[in-house]
Amino acid sequence: MDAATLTYDTLRFAEFEDFPETTEPVWILGRKYTIFTEKEDILSDVTSRLWFTYRKNFPAIGGTGPTSDTGWGCMLRCGQMIFAQALLCRHLGRDWRWKKGRRQTDNYFNVLNAFIDKKDSYYSIHQIAQMGVGEGKSIGQWYGPNTVAQVLKKLAAFDTWSSLAVHIAMDNTVVIEEIRRLCKPNFPAGASAFPTDSEFLLNGFPSGAEVTNRPTQWKPLVLLIPLRLGLTEINEAYIETLKHCFMMPQSLGVIGGKPNSAHYFIGYVGGELIYLDPHTTQPAVEISGSCFIPDESFHCQHPPCRMNIVELDPSIAVGFFCKTEEDFNDWCQQVKKLSLIRGALPMFELVEHQPSHFSSPDVLNLSLDSSDAERLERFFDSEDEDFEILTL
Numbered sequence: 418m419d420a421a422t423l424t425y426d427t428l429r430f431a432e433f434e435d436f437p438e439t440t441e442p443v444w445i446l447g448r449k450y451t452i453f454t455e456k457e458d459i460l461s462d463v464t465s466r467l468w469f470t471y472r473k474n475f476p477a478i479g480g481t482g483p484t485s486d487t488g489w490g491c492m493l494r495c496g497q498m499i500f501a502q503a504l505l506c507r508h509l510g511r512d513w514r515w516k517k518g519r520r521q522t523d524n525y526f527n528v529l530n531a532f533i534d535k536k537d538s539y540y541s542i543h544q545i546a547q548m549g550v551g552e553g554k555s556i557g558q559w560y561g562p563n564t565v566a567q568v569l570k571k572l573a574a575f576d577t578w579s580s581l582a583v584h585i586a587m588d589n590t591v592v593i594e595e596i597r598r599l600c601k602p603n604f605p606a607g608a609s610a611f612p613t614d615s616e617f618l619l620n621g622f623p624s625g626a627e628v629t630n631r632p633t634q635w636k637p638l639v640l641l642i643p644l645r646l647g648l649t650e651i652n653e654a655y656i657e658t659l660k661h662c663f664m665m666p667q668s669l670g671v672i673g674g675k676p677n678s679a680h681y682f683i684g685y686v687g688g689e690l691i692y693l694d695p696h697t698t699q700p701a702v703e704i705s706g707s708c709f710i711p712d713e714s715f716h717c718q719h720p721p722c723r724m725n726i727v728e729l730d731p732s733i734a735v736g737f738f739c740k741t742e743e744d745f746n747d748w749c750q751q752v753k754k755l756s757l758i759r760g761a762l763p764m765f766e767l768v769e770h771q772p773s774h775f776s777s778p779d780v781l782n783l784s785l786d787s788s789d790a791e792r793l794e795r796f797f798d799s800e801d802e803d804f805e806i807l808t809l
Contacts, residue, residue, distance in 0.1 A: 435720050436686065445684040445691065446502065447511070447666035452686075460720065465515040466683060467501040467529065468693050468717040469494040475534035475701035478543045482556050486542050487698045489557050492679035493545045494695035495672040496565035497532050499681060500540055500573075502669050503639045503738045504528045507579055511666070515716055527578065529710055534701050539576045540569065548572055562672050562679075562734035563643040573639070582636035589644060589765045590772065593749060600636045600742070638739040639669070642765050647731035656726055657761035660685055662735055667748045669736030676730060680722070689723040735764070 436443065436452055436459065443450040443459055446466075450459045471494065473485035486493065505513060508524045515521070531539040538544065546556045548568045554560060560568075563585075570583040582600045586592070646655045662668060663684050674680040680692040699714050739745035752767045 434723070439687060441687040443684065443686045443691070444660070444663045446670055447664065447668045449664070461514050461516075463683065463691075463693075463721050464716050464718055465505075465513065466693060466717070467498060467505065467532070467715055468695075469497040469501070469532060469715070470695045471698040472534050472542070472701045473698055475542070476536065478536075478546050478556055482546070485698070486546075489559055490542060490546075491674075491677075491695045492560040492562065492565050492672065493542055495674075495679045495681040496545065496560070496569055497540055497542075498693060498695070499641075499669050499672050499734075499736045500569050500639070501528065501532055503581065503637075503736070504531065504579055506669075506738045506740065507581065507637050515712075517713060517716075517718070521712070526710055526712075529712060529715060530704075531576065531579075533704065533710065540572055544572055545569070559677055562732060565672070566641040566643055566734050570641075580636060581639050583639045583641070586640065586642045586765065589642075591640070591642065591752075591765055591767050592771050593767065593769050594771065596638060596640070596745065600638050600739075600745070601634065602636075603634070635742040635745075637741075638737075638745060640737040640739065641734050642736075643732075643734045644764055645732050646764060649731070651727060651729045651731045652762075653727065654760075654762040655764050657758050658755055658764050659726070659735075661751075661755055661758065662737075662764075665737065665748060665751050667737040667739055667744055669738050671733050671735050673730055673733030675728070680724075682729075683721070685726065686723070688726055690726050690729065691721050691723055693717055694722050 436456065439452060441452075443452060443455075445459065445462045448462060450462075452459070471485065471487040471490055473487060475484055477484050505511075505528060508528055509522070513525075515525075532541060534542050536543040545565070545568050548571055549558075549560065549564065550556065551571075552564055552567055554564060566585050570585055573579070573581050573583045582596075584596055584599055646652050646659075659671070662671070663682075670684075671682040672679060673682065674692075678696070680694055682690045682692045684691040702711055702714065704710055737748060739748055749767060752763075755761070755763050
């Protein structure tokens with residue numbers, strides 16, 4: 418049976434393989450666990466992630482379009498999952514846990530409501546599919562990781578409640594200065610983009626310095642990095658680096674999978690990736706007049722799926738969330754240390770300022786409020802096979 422057409426009834430009675438009995442640590446989105454003593458904690462962490470799958474019988478997209486995303490919406494659902502993790506961290510914190518039958522806070526339901534299958538939810542399948550039309554994707558067409566990242570970035574601009582700064586790092590390069598300008602509207606021109614070790618205090622300012630009238634506001638950052646780590650299969654030189662991304666406390670996980678079959682990867686154990694699978698068709702959830710959302714079907718209550726890391730399709734997008742500037746500073750330090758891993762290659766480059774080869778006047782020398790800003794986004798929304806190939 419094709420994985421893209423599995424139904425909820427098919428999977429509900431399937432036997433899911435439990436975690437292996439191993440002394441290897443289990444990493445879930447920046448948290449380290451031990452199988453033998455923390456198995457319940459692992460399952461609680463996994464269950465607490467929002468799990469978005471195929472749905473059927475939701476309101477027609479665009480009024481006359483599809484009423485189900487079975488067979489075509491798996492990457493859109495994975496995009497929802499990685500972004501939902503950012504919203505959970507933003508509004509509830511990484512330590513928050515979901516438990517069946519426990520009364521949840523209003524913030525939890527506000528986050529969940531942002532993804533419900535209806536046209537007026539910020540990140541609904543309806544919004545993603547229709548916004549994708551502007552990215553050259555017809556409704557019902559399969560997305561790659563880069564396309565869904567671009568669409569989510571545009572939708573986040575309407576989510577004033579979360580007030581996120583979304584940055585998509587292209588050309589395998591994260592430019593620190595660009596992120597500081599995005600997250601700190603008052604970031605002074607010409608200022609050092611990356612503080613020295615002695616300056617990692619007081620929101621990036623040296624200890625003992627005058628703090629009056631400093632631009633200390635930081636917009637929570639969602640950083641998405643589309644990558645292609647090989648031609649037809651993942652280059653094994655990047656495997657250790659990829660694993661370390663799941664070890665960072667800022668990790669939002671990875672979206673990717675196999676051609677036309679996307680997964681949301683949330684961690685690893687040994688040589689296996691741990692993921693949530695959207696290939697389950699469930700009925701659309703109807704919200705009652707009291708705005709109560711039946712939420713059990715949005716949480717994976719069985720052991721998560723696993724696959725050998727070498728089976729991963731090389732086209733992925735890695736995600737990170739930095740709620741504060743201190744989080745971002747720490748993330749930068751950790752990325753710099755990745756270059757010290759013996760036998761591993763970095764998946765992307767971290768630089769302070771925009772490299773000179775980015776400065777083509779026809780493409781990249783455009784300000785954010787330029788009339789050509791839309792053209793800039795379209796230039797970067799290449800198909801996955803057009804990404805620069807990272808090789809040895």
